Amino acid sequence: MLGFVVRRLGQTVLVLFGVSIIVFSLIHITPGDAVDVMFAGENVSAEQREQYRRQLGLDQPLVQQYLAYMASAAQGDLGTSIRRGTPVTEIIGTTIPATVELTLAALLVAVVIAVPVAVVSALRQGSVWERGGNLLALFGISMPSFWLGIMLILVFSAGLQWFPASGRVASGTGLQQITGFLLVDAVLQGDWAAAWSGLVHIALPAVTLGTAITATLSRVLRSGLLEVKGQDYVEALRARGLRFTTLLRHMLRNALPASVIVMGVRIGSLLGGAIVVEVVFGWPGLGRLVVDAIQNRDFPLVQGAVLVLAVLFVLVNLFTDILQAWLDPRVTLTGVSR
Amino acid sequence: MRKPHHPHPRRALVLLAGLALTACAGGGTFDDTGDAAGGAGSGAGQLVIAQSADILTMDPHMHRTRTTQNVVHTVFESLVGQDTNLDPVPELATGWEQADDRTWRFHLRENVRFHNGEAFDAEDVKFSIERILDPEQASLRASMLEVIDTVTVEDEHTVVITTDAPAPTLLAGLAVNEIVPSEYVTEVGDERFAAAPVGTGPFRFAGWTPNESVNLTANPDYWGGAPSVDSLVFRPIPEVASRMAALQSGDVHIAAEIPADLAGELGDGAQAVGVPGTRVFFLAMNVTAPPFDQHEVRVAANRAIDKETLANALYEGRARALDQPAYPEMVGYAEDLRGYDFDPAAASAVLQAVPEPVQIDSIEATRTLAEAVAGQLQAAGLKAEVTVFEEQAFLDRIESGASTAYVSSWGVAEGDADVILARHFWSPSRDGAFYTGYTTARRDDLISRGRSTHDPQERERIYAEAMQIVMDDAPWVPLLNPEEISGVRDSVRGWEPSPIGRFNVADVALESN
Numbered sequence: 001m002l003g004f005v006v007r008r009l010g011q012t013v014l015v016l017f018g019v020s021i022i023v024f025s026l027i028h029i030t031p032g033d034a035v036d037v038m039f040a041g042e043n044v045s046a047e048q049r050e051q052y053r054r055q056l057g058l059d060q061p062l063v064q065q066y067l068a069y070m071a072s073a074a075q076g077d078l079g080t081s082i083r084r085g086t087p088v089t090e091i092i093g094t095t096i097p098a099t100v101e102l103t104l105a106a107l108l109v110a111v112v113i114a115v116p117v118a119v120v121s122a123l124r125q126g127s128v129w130e131r132g133g134n135l136l137a138l139f140g141i142s143m144p145s146f147w148l149g150i151m152l153i154l155v156f157s158a159g160l161q162w163f164p165a166s167g168r169v170a171s172g173t174g175l176q177q178i179t180g181f182l183l184v185d186a187v188l189q190g191d192w193a194a195a196w197s198g199l200v201h202i203a204l205p206a207v208t209l210g211t212a213i214t215a216t217l218s219r220v221l222r223s224g225l226l227e228v229k230g231q232d233y234v235e236a237l238r239a240r241g242l243r244f245t246t247l248l249r250h251m252l253r254n255a256l257p258a259s260v261i262v263m264g265v266r267i268g269s270l271l272g273g274a275i276v277v278e279v280v281f282g283w284p285g286l287g288r289l290v291v292d293a294i295q296n297r298d299f300p301l302v303q304g305a306v307l308v309l310a311v312l313f314v315l316v317n318l319f320t321d322i323l324q325a326w327l328d329p330r331v332t333l334t335g336v337s338r
Numbered sequence: 339m340r341k342p343h344h345p346h347p348r349r350a351l352v353l354l355a356g357l358a359l360t361a362c363a364g365g366g367t368f369d370d371t372g373d374a375a376g377g378a379g380s381g382a383g384q385l386v387i388a389q390s391a392d393i394l395t396m397d398p399h400m401h402r403t404r405t406t407q408n409v410v411h412t413v414f415e416s417l418v419g420q421d422t423n424l425d426p427v428p429e430l431a432t433g434w435e436q437a438d439d440r441t442w443r444f445h446l447r448e449n450v451r452f453h454n455g456e457a458f459d460a461e462d463v464k465f466s467i468e469r470i471l472d473p474e475q476a477s478l479r480a481s482m483l484e485v486i487d488t489v490t491v492e493d494e495h496t497v498v499i500t501t502d503a504p505a506p507t508l509l510a511g512l513a514v515n516e517i518v519p520s521e522y523v524t525e526v527g528d529e530r531f532a533a534a535p536v537g538t539g540p541f542r543f544a545g546w547t548p549n550e551s552v553n554l555t556a557n558p559d560y561w562g563g564a565p566s567v568d569s570l571v572f573r574p575i576p577e578v579a580s581r582m583a584a585l586q587s588g589d590v591h592i593a594a595e596i597p598a599d600l601a602g603e604l605g606d607g608a609q610a611v612g613v614p615g616t617r618v619f620f621l622a623m624n625v626t627a628p629p630f631d632q633h634e635v636r637v638a639a640n641r642a643i644d645k646e647t648l649a650n651a652l653y654e655g656r657a658r659a660l661d662q663p664a665y666p667e668m669v670g671y672a673e674d675l676r677g678y679d680f681d682p683a684a685a686s687a688v689l690q691a692v693p694e695p696v697q698i699d700s701i702e703a704t705r706t707l708a709e710a711v712a713g714q715l716q717a718a719g720l721k722a723e724v725t726v727f728e729e730q731a732f733l734d735r736i737e738s739g740a741s742t743a744y745v746s747s748w749g750v751a752e753g754d755a756d757v758i759l760a761r762h763f764w765s766p767s768r769d770g771a772f773y774t775g776y777t778t779a780r781r782d783d784l785i786s787r788g789r790s791t792h793d794p795q796e797r798e799r800i801y802a803e804a805m806q807i808v809m810d811d812a813p814w815v816p817l818l819n820p821e822e823i824s825g826v827r828d829s830v831r832g833w834e835p836s837p838i839g840r841f842n843v844a845d846v847a848l849e850s851n
Contacts, residue, residue: 037730045484051476083394083401085532094548150579158583158605165583166575168550282575282584284549291576292392292549296403 004325012318019310020073024066026306027056027299034058038082038297052082056300078304083296088304092286096308097180098168099285102209102278103270105202107263109210114218119248121218122225133218140215145273149208149280156204163204166282170197205281209273213266220262224255257328264320268313383568385830385848387841388581388590392549392574397532398516399470402478407514408594408841409552409572413453414516414537417444417463418509422613423667424753424837426509430458430517430538439504439792440487446495450561452519453536453543460491465520467499482511504790506797510752540565540844549574566832566847585825591848592833592841593825598653604825612656612821613835618663618758619704619747621711621815626775627742629692629720636812640678642685642718643815648710653820660816662805663758667837670755670788670801677809677816682718690719698724699744701732708745711817739772745817751838755801759785763808776813 027034035052056079057065072079078088121133157165169175169182175194178185183202186195228234228251237247275287282288286305293301391405398410419429431444450458467489470477485505490498501508516537523531535543540562541554552572556565573590575581578597585593585608601610623630623639630636645659661677664670696715700708708724715722724745727735735741750757764785765777781804788800808814824835831847 045481047473048476048478048480051473055476083403085395085397085400085528091548098549150577153580153583157589158586161587164589165587166577166580166589167573167584280577280580282549282573282577282580284547288549288576295391296394 001325005322008318008321012314015314016311019314020070020307021066023303023307023310024069026303027058028062034299038299055080056082073307078307079300081293081298081301083298083301088301091301092289092304092308094180095284095286095289097182098283099271099274099278099287101181101183102202102205102274102283102285103267105206106209106213106270107267109206110214110217113210113214114221115252117214117218118221118225119252122222122229125226133222137215137219140211143211145208145212146276146280148211149204149277152204152208153280163200165204168198168201168284169194170201205277205283208280209270209277212273213263213270216262216266217259221255221259224258225251228254257324260327261320261324264317264323267316267320271309271313271316383566383848384571385567385569385592385843385846386571386573386590387592387843388573388575388584388594390574390576390578390581390595393546393552393572395532396535396543396546396552397528398518398535398537399466399475399477399479400528400532404838405574410516411539411840412541412554412570412843413535413539413543414518415539416513416516417446418513420510420513420753420836420838422834422837424510424616424751426513429513430463434509436792437498439790440501442499442501442508443492444497444499446497447561448495450538451559452522452538453557454519454522456519456521456536458517458519458538459494460497462517462520463497464489464491465523466515466517469518469523470515479515483515485511504792506789506792507752507754507756510754514751541570544569560844562844565844567843570843582825585827588827591827591830594841596823596825598656598820598823601654601656601823601825608825608827610823611826611835612823613837614658614665614667615820615822616665616751616753616837617747617749618660618665618819619707619745619817620660620663621698621743621745621817622736622762622774623743623813623815624739624741624772624775625811625813626739629694629696630743633812634688635692637678638685638688638718639715639720640812640815641681642689642720643711643714643817644680644682645817646680647714648707649818652706652710653818656823657818657820660819662809663762663814663816664755664805665750665819668750668753668755669794670759670798670805672802672805675802675805675809678812686718689715692720695721695723697742698722699732699735699741700724700726700746701729702726704745704747707817711745711815736773737771739775753837755805756785756789759801759804759808760789763804763813774813776811778807778811781807 030037034056035049035058038052039049053059057068060068069079076089078092080086081088081091084091117133117136121130124130153165156163164170175182175186175191176189178188182198183195186192186198234247234251237250271287274283274285275290277283278285278288279291286309290302290305290309293305389405389408391403393406393409394401394403395406396410396413398407398414401407401410415430417429417431418434419427421427428447430447430450432447434442434444436442444463446458446460446463452458467483467486469475470479470483471486473480485501485503485508487500487502490500492498499508518531519536522536526534537543538561540557540560542557544553544555546552550573554570554572556568556570558564573584575584575590575593578595578600581590581593582596582600582604584590586605588607596604596610601612604610621639621643623636625631625636630639649655649657649659658665662672662675664672698708698712705724705726708726712722712724722743732744736744736746748758748761762773763776763781765782766786784800784804784807788797788804791797791800822835822837826833829849831849833843833846836842
């Protein structure tokens, strides 16, 4: 197990190295001079452009630029945003809690919906329940999240006015920031009004983001359950007259590893999906920051945000692999250990 | 740990959350207004405005985006303001006069204080203008004031500005650049000033949660009288459907940048309010390459475009058809100019004989308009096709002269025809950009004179002549000037939209509904 983790960590470092090179190259593979591209169509004098080139270190040799960028990145310094004049790390830091909060909420939505749907459709094969579950899954997979998001806004915000259309919390709560996670902070401070406001704000984005993985998760979990359903030990347990819930627990545990892998990969894509959902719902997270930075052609910020997204993605995958190995010892045996 | 007996996925989730928690340390508050909880509906006297983008900084001199300036300008003020006709009006200066054509004297408003108590005086004006022009500061706004040579403090409430050349557009430039407190900025430095900005405006900065909200509180000591609302919140909502939904549900009171084709869908409790905008859309033709090197083809293109139909079909009528590269409120707009009427028969007589296909370049933002224009040219017999480019590639094409024709727009918030004429039709300031490749000595000379003449009537006359030359030679088909549309809840009283998108909210009141 330990050997597997070490090996997997080694791979992660390699991937991160590759990522760092790609992120660093962003500014150089763009056609034309990076500073000219950033200020295209703006009235910025030649001297000022020269100054920005110096500020970005573009007058240095390429290798030196890369080493300098990585050296500061390793110390948590990703440069300064051209448009905002504040450190990139600081800007990104303020957006990460919002994105993580949204991702976890979406995951929660997915699990809460997918597990019952999977269980019912696996155990009642051929029933109207199964067909309903299949339909729901198809619906979830096919629906583009920007469309679903806007539909939810139109129905539940503009129409019924049950949920707010955008933002993370109502303005004027005066909530102190401790961890940056709004719901956690609200609970820590016992500010139930703010916590409630946070919950109603996160509901629609979490449902939108969660719907796509709900479908995948319920499909994978269902086939996992179908696989174990026919196995001897299940028959044996059933024959012993165990209660249904106990039986289900045993089945779920064995159907779980495959689902965890799928979830791990999907969490990665959630980060990408969050970009769309964050823009639609005005959610102040990392995804929206990337879109803003690209629109403003703020290269240092784009670089930093892409780097952080990539690192998050790689870490989630690493974490999933380790979790998978832990849940299913066969992985270490067949994978790397020997 | 080779084989755990009871794996607990739950533990993993907790661990994941823990990891994420340690990754980011907090600081500050979610917002700093500290008054009653609730959205726009419940907060007494809290006005909420939604724009399409967040601010980039609160330092008035270190950005060049409109959404940022809209917010900044409620906290800071300029020497000169602009009324809804874009004419200069007193703001921090109560009046001004010209000693000669390069020397301006500004009389400053007395008994004005910045939000930190610092008195506003002539030193602040000098400091602010010099800060923008300082190459070390690298302000993106420097080019707006580059005509300024010196700023001299005459006494506590009088400032003299001299310019390198006669500068009829000086007031327009001053109107979009705010005054900052000299002592405070020097004392705390740029970074802390941006984090805790103080201005002279009707609202005080209370806090900024990036991508979430900018919170401002009313300045009870404002020289123009305390605002009617207690607090003002700017929220960035990039997606237009969400912005409209937030308005409809009452989360926000004013939603900016509503597209004309959606303005009719605001429904109960809110309405669309439009004001003539400051952006001029046009079709530009390369006068050095076939087929537009032929004058008659360019004139025919002008006759082939039915601008009223474009305005109705694409903008629901919320746009004005233009017969010259200017809109009516602009200084230099020629009242008596004869443009080209829509005349499909005359147009197709010429355009049908054009053998070569014409590529019209556009960027994504103008795609619909470009395609409609191409459609009308096709109807008149020209083989016109639209190609959409990424912005930088588009600029490369039009600046290098590779483009045969392109649909684009030019914003003229200064309200002066010089901004558009000098940039597009005056050889000296094109800065190597090709655009249409159209130059004539007579018009260059006229624009040079227009730039150095102060007599307003003389300027009007000069620009009218320049406009007439441009329209006669027809390097452009001037198209439309769309309205700026905002959605406003019925509970908002006393608010008027501004042509340059500003939110003048000092006098706005909220009615409980």
